[in-house]
Amino acid sequence: MTVLLTIIVVALVGITFWQMSKILKLSQLKNVDTSQVANDKDNDTQGKLMLGFVIFIYVLTIYCFSAYNSFFLPESASKHGVEYDQLMLISLVIIMITQIITQGLLHYFTFKYRGKSTNKALFFADNDKLEFVWTIIPVIVLSALIIYGLFTWSDIMNIDEEDGDPLIIELYAYQFDWRARYGGEDNVLGKANVRFIEGVNTLGVDVSDSYGKDDKIVNELHLPVNRKVIFKMRSQDVLHSAYMPFFRAQMNVVPGMITEFSYTPTKTTEEMRNSEFMVEKVATINDIRREKSKALIAAGDEGLETYEFDYYLLCNKICGASHYNMQMKIVVEPEEDYNAWLKEQQTFGEQMSAQASN
Structure with missing residues (x-):
């Protein structure tokens, strides 16, 4: 009986919402545009949102790099680590430059060429120069990066037991x-x-x-x-x-x-303990531990070391x-x-x- 009553209540709630949606539709003004096709106002709003979104991405990126740089590892404590970090830095710089340029252009063009009923789209089947540029430049950059990475990887993984006195x-x-x-x-x-x-x-x-x-x-x-x-x-x-x-x-x-x-x-x-990076980081960690220790000691527990x-x-x-x-x-x-x-x-x-x- 309980299951039957539950089903009836759920069905009645569904019917109620369905009837309310019909009433809401009938109460709308006559001049409201209910078409599913985007109009000039929709396109203008979407274009501005795209421009605002790319600005938000850049602001967030700058904030993350500045606010969370303490989470990065310090300078490497090994000989090969310097080459590793250099490869990582070069890769990161190339990726960030590419991301900033491509995302900036993508969102800006979405805003600049947003749809208008008075505009007519320009169409052309192909453009050899453009295709050459966006194919050759990535090939050259990626080839240089991969070759550099392979040489670095080879140097790091080269284990020679006859080299000096390991x-x-x-x-x-x-x-x-x-x-x-x-x-x-x-x-x-x-x-x-x-x-x-x-x-x-x-x-x-x-x-x-x-x-x-x-x-x-x-x-x-x-x-x-x-x-x-x-x-x-x-x-x-x-x-x-x-x-x-x-x-x-x-x-x-x-x-x-x-x-x-x-x-x-x-x-x-x-x-490493006496390096500027680690002195500051250890001090921050101990500040956090002291604050947590206060609550632990107040609760009768032992404080953090x-x-x-x-x-x-x-x-x-x-x-x-x-x-x-x-x-x-x-x-x-x-x-x-x-x-x-x-x-x-x-x-x-x-x-x-x-x-x-x-």
């Missing part, structure tokens, strides 16, 4: 954390396979490989400044992605294979429920500090001996 480090990903493995005194990583994972051997290093005995496995990544680093990347379970934004570095970490990426850090952690900048290795693939926890601190420091830190770390051979004795 540091070899393995980045090992698993749900939901990272481990780093250093090659020890010989700077050579021992063989590894997930089938060898057992006990303290969490990375599956081959215990029969002599190169692996002096390997050092850590949960905090330390890098010497101004020295090339070659990362060998493995995944234990699913697809991860090693993402280090301040170094303009990202590479997928794929189960069952080793992927590689290399870069040369050019700014220590302390240098003071933020201090650090480089981090992040996972840039949604790899599971705790994906957001997958991060590892990166410390870039002078060579002597790096050597002192590495000397303090326990070798894989020492870890296995300790496990055997226990």
